[in-house]
Amino acid sequence: MLYEFESPLMPRPAYSAEENTTIREDFLDGAIKLFRQVGAEELSLRRLAKHLDISHTKLYRYFGSKEELLIAIRQKILEELQVEMYAQDPTDASATARLRAASYAFCKFAVSNEKEYFFLFSDEIENTRNSKAYLKQRQALFNFIVEIAKQAQVKGQTDLDGRTLANLAWATMHGLFLLHFRGQFVEGRSFEDLFESAMSLLFGPAKDEACGSSGSR
Amino acid sequence: MLYEFESPLMPRPAYSAEENTTIREDFLDGAIKLFRQVGAEELSLRRLAKHLDISHTKLYRYFGSKEELLIAIRQKILEELQVEMYAQDPTDASATARLRAASYAFCKFAVSNEKEYFFLFSDEIENTRNSKAYLKQRQALFNFIVEIAKQAQVKGQTDLDGRTLANLAWATMHGLFLLHFRGQFVEGRSFEDLFESAMSLLFGPAKDEACGSSGSR
Incomplete structure (x- = not known):
């Protein structure tokens, strides 16, 4: 998983557009794996963040809502x-x-x-x-x-x-x-x-x- | 609705088999109406008893479980x-x-x-x-x-x-x-x-x- 810089006192790292796309793709792959295990209803951003071992805030930057995530899946x-x-x-x-x-x-x-x-x-x-x-x-x-x-x-x-x-x-x-x-x-x-x-x-x-x-x- | 004799101190009224069939049919008609309003998931014996304005115990004599009720519907x-x-x-x-x-x-x-x-x-x-x-x-x-x-x-x-x-x-x-x-x-x-x-x-x-x-x- 990606290293987490996040803290209220530290600026978040800036990724290039390309890096952001790759990160989003990685998260989406994880989301599909989780979806295959638990189904759409049980899938939440919070649960996915836990599954990916990243902060909810970080995930939120790539998928603004559960609905957005489901459409991506x-x-x-x-x-x-x-x-x-x-x-x-x-x-x-x-x-x-x-x-x-x-x-x-x-x-x-x-x-x-x-x-x-x-x-x-x-x-x-x-x-x-x-x-x-x-x-x-x-x-x-x-x-x-x-x-x-x-x-x-x-x-x-x-x-x-x-x-x-x-x-x-x-x-x-x-x-x-x-x-x-x-x-x-x-x-x-x-x-x-x-x-x-x-x-x-x-x-x-x-x-x-x-x-x-x-x-x- | 049917008159309720029920109380812990009074014996419940005995119905003939024919009467029981009619009562069950009446309850089932009510159940279908309720099913059309709320769907199978929301339908419970308790909710149906309330809808029919009878005791849960009385309803239970005609439908032993939610599953039995759903099959009847x-x-x-x-x-x-x-x-x-x-x-x-x-x-x-x-x-x-x-x-x-x-x-x-x-x-x-x-x-x-x-x-x-x-x-x-x-x-x-x-x-x-x-x-x-x-x-x-x-x-x-x-x-x-x-x-x-x-x-x-x-x-x-x-x-x-x-x-x-x-x-x-x-x-x-x-x-x-x-x-x-x-x-x-x-x-x-x-x-x-x-x-x-x-x-x-x-x-x-x-x-x-x-x-x-x-x-x-």
Whole structure:
């Protein structure tokens, strides 16, 4: 951890903008670890300061409120999902193969990060100025899918317009994940089978991958 | 309200089994009203007794614990949904028309009873002996849909087997409702349009009804 100069009698050390960014990133990494342990509700600036072994005052300089911290965590987790989806994108494949690949990446993220998934997509989104950057980032990821879905429509691989197909794929997967997480499915079909059927319904038949509930990233 | 004989010195009045059932039903109606006001978390036997203007001891004779009360509320709400779905069933129509009608009834229930919907299908289901009756009731309603979906399969109206189609329809609607309730949809398509597209994807084209977000039952 960083050395603490703080005392009412001593001036606080001046960091360069770059140093401040690095420090904030370090604190945010710690915050995400703590979030994964205790969840959003239990996470407070005070608790995080203790977890990082720094003064509350120092932490406060980087995150002005719990809300600001939570939005930063959301952004960071969304970024991880984004990186994963881009990394799994078979850019030279057909539009529907790309939509499937993106869906599998989304599914693998969801089943291996249940707490994070709820935090990103099931909790209410705060209506604050600070979350605009987050909403923009989320929109960008969604638009990436919409663009591929539009290509699928142009190539006649789907009857739905791109934006509708992207939204329906999202809603279908969201419903599957949540019913799965909550143990709400009525016996008879496994999550994996249902996910595969959903893929075929949305993007047409093909089977070369699977999203197991024990899937690792 | 019922007259209270209770005092440590007086024996409590004996009710017939039939009377006890009626009293329990009355208390349950009050419990559902209170649940609609305050939600499951805030609902306690003590608070309900106060709401019903009866003694905690008396209420306790009909509901042994908060959990038992919550399961009774779940059963009662599920029953309302069930009655609605059966009432809307066009028994002489095609299987896919019946599936659509059941879906619209489900959607109307969901959008006009957001709190109840979360309570039934989004919260974790307790793993208790007492909830077996509830799970059985839920299974019966689901099987009603599976049976119609099987007919759709037999008639060649869907490529999916009945149970898979029923599960996918459920998951798709569940995802649509929750994203809608949480304000999670990215702009571009309304809930109503997405719901209609989902219906067409699941059950084939047709448009004669709609599930508006302001729909009443």
